[in-house]
Amino acid sequence: xxxxxxxxxxxxxxxxxxxxxxxxxxxxxxxxxxxxxxxxxxxxxxxxxxxxxxxxxxxxxxxxxxxxxxxxxxxxxxxxxxxxxxxxxxxxxxxxxxxxxxxxxxxxxxx
Numbered sequence: 355x356x357x358x359x360x361x362x363x364x365x366x367x368x369x370x371x372x373x374x375x376x377x378x379x380x381x382x383x384x385x386x387x388x389x390x391x392x393x394x395x396x397x398x399x400x401x402x403x404x405x406x407x408x409x410x411x412x413x414x415x416x417x418x419x420x421x422x423x424x425x426x427x428x429x430x431x432x433x434x435x436x437x438x439x440x441x442x443x444x445x446x447x448x449x450x451x452x453x454x455x456x457x458x459x460x461x462x463x464x465x
Contacts, residue, residue: 373449378402381442388433391426399434401441 381401389396394414398407408427417423 370449374446377445377449381445384441386434386437386441388430388437390429390433395423395426395430397427397430397434399431399438401438401445403435403438403442405431405434 382404384401385398385406386401387396387398391414394411394417396407396409396411397405398409400406408431414423414426
């Protein structure tokens with residue numbers, strides 16, 4: 355079995371690290387949005403998983419059930435976070451996908 359070219363592997367890892375850093379910077383500027391309750395609650399989350407905005411429709415203020423309002427917020431927030439994670443996975447998957455091995459890694463444990 356041939357030995358892997360360590361210098362070539364190191365270059366690939368360094369390139370991947372630079373591309374991942376650039377993608378993470380780009381993710382900070384991308385925002386996904388989710389809503390719940392037919393748009394009563396909207397949550398915006400950046401690609402780096404920072405909640406950027408919570409919008410409450412005036413109709414939601416008429417809801418007498420605080421628990422239901424909280425549930426709507428949780429639903430919107432969790433959906434926005436899921437969408438942001440999916441966005442990040444898409445961006446990062448394109449970077450690590452070319453290195454081979456299970457999951458697009460280097461084929462080494464932990465990579």
